[in-house]
Each structure stands twice: as C-alpha cells, then as structure tokens.
Amino acid sequence: MDFTRRDFIRSSLLIGSSFLLSPVSGLSGQRKDADWIPAYEKLEMEGKLAQRIKQAYALFENCQLCPRKCGVDRNKGVKGFCRAPLKPVIFSYHPHFGEEMSLVGGKGSGTIFFSNCNLRCIFCQNWPISHEGKGKEIQDEDLADMMLHLQKMGCHNINLVTPTHVMPNILNATRIALKKGLHIPLVYNTSGYERLEILKILDGVVDIYLPDMKYMDGDKAKKYSAGASDYPEVTKKAILEMHRQVGVLKLDNQGIALRGLMIRHLVMPNRVAGTEKFVKWIAESLPKSTYVNIMAQYRVEYKAYDHPEIARGITSQEFLEAMDWAEKFGLTNLDPQSVAIRNVYQRRRSN
Numbered sequence: 001m002d003f004t005r006r007d008f009i010r011s012s013l014l015i016g017s018s019f020l021l022s023p024v025s026g027l028s029g030q031r032k033d034a035d036w037i038p039a040y041e042k043l044e045m046e047g048k049l050a051q052r053i054k055q056a057y058a059l060f061e062n063c064q065l066c067p068r069k070c071g072v073d074r075n076k077g078v079k080g081f082c083r084a085p086l087k088p089v090i091f092s093y094h095p096h097f098g099e100e101m102s103l104v105g106g107k108g109s110g111t112i113f114f115s116n117c118n119l120r121c122i123f124c125q126n127w128p129i130s131h132e133g134k135g136k137e138i139q140d141e142d143l144a145d146m147m148l149h150l151q152k153m154g155c156h157n158i159n160l161v162t163p164t165h166v167m168p169n170i171l172n173a174t175r176i177a178l179k180k181g182l183h184i185p186l187v188y189n190t191s192g193y194e195r196l197e198i199l200k201i202l203d204g205v206v207d208i209y210l211p212d213m214k215y216m217d218g219d220k221a222k223k224y225s226a227g228a229s230d231y232p233e234v235t236k237k238a239i240l241e242m243h244r245q246v247g248v249l250k251l252d253n254q255g256i257a258l259r260g261l262m263i264r265h266l267v268m269p270n271r272v273a274g275t276e277k278f279v280k281w282i283a284e285s286l287p288k289s290t291y292v293n294i295m296a297q298y299r300v301e302y303k304a305y306d307h308p309e310i311a312r313g314i315t316s317q318e319f320l321e322a323m324d325w326a327e328k329f330g331l332t333n334l335d336p337q338s339v340a341i342r343n344v345y346q347r348r349r350s351n
C-alpha cells in the first residue's frame with residue numbers, strides 16, 4: 001500500500017507522541033486575550049503576505065537565504081551547504097512539552113522539526129535530522145495541514161525548529177493554513193544565524209522569535225559550527241532586529257507566550273559559549289527584561305567526542321557561574337526552569 005500524505009501526518013504524530021511528557025495541569029489551551037490576532041493574520045489583512053511569499057520564493061533561484069550565501073539554484077534541485085532540497089523535509093511534528101513553560105502551557109508547543117541545517121554544529125543533539133537530513137519531503141500544503149492539526153490538538157503555538165533554509169515554504173504554508181483557520185502564534189526557533197535582509201521579509205509574519213546565541217567568539221564558532229566565524233556578529237545583529245520587530249516577551253493572562261523575543265544560550269564546558277560576554281551584551285544592548293534562557297543541558301553528541309574541550313557535560317559550578325553573571329549584569333527575566341536548577345545546585349553547594 002502506498003504511504004500517503006495522510007499516513008505520514010498520522011505516523012509523525014505517533015512518533016511525536018512517544019516523546020510526550022505529562023502536560024502541566026492548570027493551564028488550558030484557551031487563549032484569554034480575545035482581541036489578540038497573530039502577526040501573519042494582520043499582514044494578510046493589510047494585503048502584504050502574498051507579496052512576502054513571492055519575495056521569499058524568488059530567493060531560491062540564487063539561494064541567499066542564510067549567511068552561507070551559497071548562490072545555488074534550488075529551483076533546479078541544486079543543494080547548497082545545508083543540503084536542503086526545494087521542498088521542506090520534515091522529521092516529525094507533535095505537541096512538545098520540553099520547551100519553555102510559556103510555550104508549552106497545558107497543551108504543548110506545536111513543534112515541527114525541519115530536517116537539514118545551515119549551521120551544522122559538531123555537538124548537534126539532533127544530528128541525524130540536521131546533518132543527515134532524515135525525514136520526508138512534503139509539499140507546502142502538507143505543512144499547512146500539519147499546522148492545522150497541531151492547532152486542533154490544542155497546541156498554543158506553531159514552533160518551527162530550524163526554519164531558515166525553508167523560510168519561503170513556511171510563509172506559503174502559513175498563508176494556506178491561515179485561510180483554513182490557523183490562529184495561533186508562529187514561533188521562529190532558529191540557531192540565530194540569520195541575515196538581516198531575510199528577517200525583514202519575516203517582519204510582521206513571526207509572533208515569537210526564539211533564537212540561540214551559541215558563541216561570542218568567532219574562533220569557537222568557526223571550530224564547532226562548520227567555519228561560521230561570523231556567527232557572533234551576524235547573530236547579534238539578527239537578535240537586535242528580532243527585538244525591533246517583536247519587542248520583549250508578552251504573555252496572556254494564563255502565562256502563555258503571545259509575542260516577543262526569547263533568547264536561548266546553552267552553557268558549554270570550559271566557557272566555550274562565552275556566557276559572561278553574552279549576558280553583558282544583552283544587558284547593554286537590549287532591555288534588561290529581555291527573556292533569556294540560560295540552559296544547563298549540554299551533552300556530548302555526534303563529533304564533540306573528538307574535541308576534548310567540549311567532550312564532557314558542564315559542571316554545576318559552570319552553570320552557577322553563568323547564572324551569577326546574569327544576575328551581576330542585571331537580567332531580570334530569566335527562564336524559571338533555569339532559576340529552579342540554579343536553586344537546586346546552590347542548595348547542594350551549601351549542604
């Protein structure tokens with residue numbers, strides 16, 4: 001029997017459901033801000049969304065969708081650094097309960113995992129998806145159906161993981177889904193390695209930007225992210241632009257994210273991620289109330305075993321110094337889970 005689109009959607013949901021944790025009780029999927037509408041819906045009402053899609057799709061001819069600027073013609077199936085074909089490849093999609101609490105709520109973040117990646121870090125935790133491109137190629141209409149399924153399941157948002165190389169498809173799918181009733185925030189969950197010109201196309205489409213800030217030192221980025229020595233400078237500019245577009249994080253009256261910037265920073269062993277410089281930069285460049293998630297979950301994956309500097313997990317001391325720096329530079333909106341981890345480590349240290 002042929003494996004149809006519908007079969008793929010069903011099986012992806014089954015794959016996804018195996019990762020589910022228990023939902024947080026007390027937060028329903030109902031949005032309380034009745035007047036709220038997603039950014040992309042406003043843009044459609046202004047008659048601008050179709051033009052953005054056209055503008056985005058034109059980029060495939062001489063692909064410059066990301067700072068790698070390969071210049072390949074993806075319309076003809078030529079693959080660049082990210083190895084992505086013209087159509088999106090999806091590994092799985094499902095309600096995800098492992099994201100930030102304001103994205104997860106009671107019904108989960110509607111996460112769609114895109115295969116392939118334009119950064120290709122050697123410690124990637126999703127390397128079979130990002131490096132090897134495991135997944136199934138689909139049409140934009142299928143992507144729209146997935147968004148609608150996730151909304152129907154009660155998810156609080158559509159969380160697009162590694163979206164950069166398929167941005168035009170995402171825009172097109174969003175418009176198709178909008179016409180069929182999509183009405184939840186779009187989360188752009190990116191490595192942060194984004195071109196300003198591309199982000200301008202997304203202005204007024206994306207509700208929540210969720211970028212990483214992986215390194216502050218170009219040499220580390222070059223070594224661990226496939227030669228991307230410009231990562232710190234490019235990503236700093238990208239984050240400032242994201243903030244200009246969506247501002248600081250806004251929640252509804254149940255604590256669910258509606259709009260804004262949420263920055264992730266993974267603490268790495270031996271201060272590889274440059275955490276002190278990172279929090280200092282945030283404090284000096286953005287409001288101190290910017291939402292920052294200082295993450296403790298680095299683990300040795302893929303080719304990280306070959307590099308002694310990153311071939312171990314972080315110590316509790318490394319995480320505590322990261323959180324101390326955030327406090328020292330006055331950041332006021334740290335992810336509650338990182339604060340909880342810090343409190344546990346502090347209690348253990350004092351016992």
Ligand code: SF4
Nearest residue numbers: 063066069070080082
């Ligand atoms: S999206 Fe892929 S093909 Fe396009 S510039 Fe980036 S790495 Fe190259």
